[in-house]
Amino acid sequence: MTNRVFDLIVLGSGGAGLGAALAAAGQGMSVCLLEKGAQIGGGTATSYGTIWAPANRLAAQAGLADDLTQGMAYAQFCAGGTALATNLSTYVTNASRVMDRLMSWGVGLELALGLPDAFYPHGPGSCSDGRRMIEAAPIQRSAMGAWSEALRPAHYCPPGVSWGDVARWGGFANRRNWDAVELARREKEGWLGAGQGLVAQLLVAYLQKGGHLELNVGATELVFAQQRVCGVRTSSTDDIYEARQGVVLACGGYEGNAELVQRFEGLPDWLNPFAPTNQGDGMVMATEHGAAIYRSAVNHGLLVGCAIPTRNNEFFSIGLHGMPYPGAIAVNQQGERFCDESRFQEVVHAFHHFDRAKHRFINLPAHMVFDDRYRQQYAIAGAPPGQAAPDWVAQAPTLEALAEKIGVDATGMVHTVERFNQFAIDGEDLDFGRGKSAFSKSTAGDANKGKFAQLGPLDTPPYYAIQLRVGGIVGTGLLTNEHAQVMHVRGHPIAGLYACGNTAAPTDTGVGYQGGASIGSGVIFGCLAAEHAANARP
Ligand SMILES: Cc1cc2nc3c(=O)[nH]c(=O)nc-3n(C[C@H](O)[C@H](O)[C@H](O)COP(=O)(O)OP(=O)(O)OC[C@H]3O[C@@H](n4cnc5c(N)ncnc54)[C@H](O)[C@@H]3O)c2cc1C
Structure with a gap:
């Protein structure tokens, strides 16, 4: 050794x-x-x-x-x-x-x-x-x-x-x-x-x-001598890596560890936006020697994403890169909108809503729904704008058919889109004030479109849907x-x-x-x- x-x-x-x-x-x-x-x-x-x-x-x-x-x-x-x-x-x-x-x-x-x-x-x-x-x-x-x-x-x-x-x-x-x-x-x-x-x-x-x-x-264990950390053991060799002055745990969080995510984040449909090697090793190694953990009152470091099947289900931050743009909305299983989609922070917050009567999350699973005019103008999950929608994006000639395909209430979704389209024509979202927040005005949406930077009707078939996932900083x-x-x-x-x-x-x-x-x-x-x-x- x-x-x-x-x-x-x-x-x-x-x-x-x-x-x-x-x-x-x-x-x-x-x-x-x-x-x-x-x-x-x-x-x-x-x-x-x-x-x-x-x-x-x-x-x-x-x-x-x-x-x-x-x-x-x-x-x-x-x-x-x-x-x-x-x-x-x-x-x-x-x-x-x-x-x-x-x-x-x-x-x-x-x-x-x-x-x-x-x-x-x-x-x-x-x-x-x-x-x-x-x-x-x-x-x-x-x-x-x-x-x-x-x-x-x-x-x-x-x-x-x-x-x-x-x-x-x-x-x-x-x-x-x-x-x-x-x-x-x-x-x-x-x-x-x-x-x-x-x-x-x-x-x-x-x-x-x-x-x-x-x-x-990868470090697997901390080594102690005279009541101070003096090195680590690793996965690759029996050798100890010795540290005269200290060990810094900068191994990310537990984003890739389903069990720890369930224990501490408590939200379904989680997707790791970081490296798969982020397994909470730092927390595990330190807590086995008495380290204290601390939990944020509310985790506001979360993002809205989607999985890209052609890239090994990698997380893509569609909450910022797509959903705020005109012609896209988010719907829950009832086919209802549930927040201002131009603020991904609001979307994540709404994911936490739990129906105490039905005993389930009200807004999960959720989908981003958009139309073909949107596809022609904007990048879908990072692809150059105007390209055909990738195969993994659900697609249908009518909203009803799309709703059926993704397991969403069709009547609810058609009603929601009709109502939203009127807001998009009038330039004002009376339900959630989409696009009015200072965040949306500064960062989200298509700035070229002025009052309609975040508002556009979904009226050009075919229609598309992508399932939304939650992930982010634990x-x-x-x-x-x-x-x-x-x-x-x-x-x-x-x-x-x-x-x-x-x-x-x-x-x-x-x-x-x-x-x-x-x-x-x-x-x-x-x-x-x-x-x-x-x-x-x-
Ligand atoms: C789309 C997106 C955009 C973002 N943009 C920003 C931004 O602009 N500004 C900002 O502040 N934040 C941003 N964030 C958040 C930010 O990226 C992360 O919170 C931050 O990068 C985490 O840094 P870290 O060094 O703690 O961990 P990471 O960058 O995740 O690195 C941890 C590393 O530790 C390694 N590791 C794990 N276990 C071990 C082990 N046992 N031994 C050795 N190595 C180990 C992992 O393999 C990994 O390489 C963004 C997040 C996303 C998803």
Whole structure:
């Protein structure tokens, strides 16, 4: 048995793990980053890759000064009193400093101008121009060298397109009008943007600092000596990976673990939007040594998706990429609409409604229904706009036939569509106020269509339906303090053990998920973990 000895061991190559690993390497520690899967980047690579960072230096340099007290007010509004005050303020007050540190170690970052504090633009202290949203500067795949082959693929933004680009180019619904020549150039030259770009930026900086990375090595157990964590056992070898100064659990959540999802999320029709290797390993390894877990009062980090059968039933975020566009609605089994479909947060909230008389979820299963005019204009689950609907999308010449095909009450659905079509003609959804929220106005829908950006009739056969699924950032994780140390159920930190990203509970954001706050939290607390470990030499 050979021992491998490092200062810090980091588990997981998503944004949180890469942030922690880079911060440790940047401070001169020897670091071993272990990734259970064969690919680098986890769910972070497939995400939009934004980081919410109030009062950051990039904004100040661009003449877009931000006030930290305003950022704090917004974060507190979002949390609605459900975050741990110290962790919330640690996020807000360290965001800018951590971004500076990342840039000083070579990570290219830029402002995602055009992206507002989108989820709660009505909240006090919110800002609308993107000065708090940071994303990766474009980077070429070749910069990753041999590791580039292992970068996890992404499907939301075309190659080399950032979320800031999407906002500036009129949104995803306007994809038919994006500059095809520019898109082709970026793809040909191997540019990376959004989540892939962020992963590449962090990884390249980490490798340049001498960081060590191993793929296909999943940690299975923590090793203790003298009451502190001093290493991990793994699935691949009997060897212990020894850590002189600590172990950082950045293994994502339990999104791919059906049993833990059932135990903690309690919603049917769940679909994992992240890597299949996200099995809750961090939570399991830590709780077997007394770690405390913490559950968010309400999980607002959920998304509305659908499964793509041709990609191994991969999660696709259709709640943002499709459902808000004119000509699509969501219906339950009664064929009724149940919320403003242009706000995926509302859709997810409505999924939780439980009928106490019938003893079942009222709005699950649910379907997105749309017509052929929609198909002609918009991308279906990421395919280029105007293409024939894929085989896996239910299709029928009439609404009645479609309803029958998907097991929905036909009379109810026909009535619902007739009523909605009138709203679409009048330009006002009298049932749910679709398109009126500040979020919908800023981010969702087809901005080119003004008053009708989210409203369009379903009147052009054939008709189509896609079953909706729920998935996202899980609401339960390890309880951590302001240094990202994992807390014991007895109330003290477990020496040498840290957690960040979705392995840690959302104690900093509480119920108030804001776009960019998840990766932001992972990277910021990952960096704080590495700083604490660096100063805590045993
Ligand atoms: C469509 C979409 C868009 C999103 N966009 C944004 C956005 O713009 N901004 C934002 O803040 N959030 C966004 N999110 C949420 C965000 O992507 C995730 O919450 C975040 O990336 C999680 O990062 P992480 O590092 O904690 O975990 P992950 O990125 O999921 O990485 C965890 C890694 O740990 C590995 N692992 C698991 N177990 C082990 C083990 N035992 N040993 C070693 N390795 C292990 C996994 O294989 C995986 O690679 C988005 C989510 C979706 C679905």
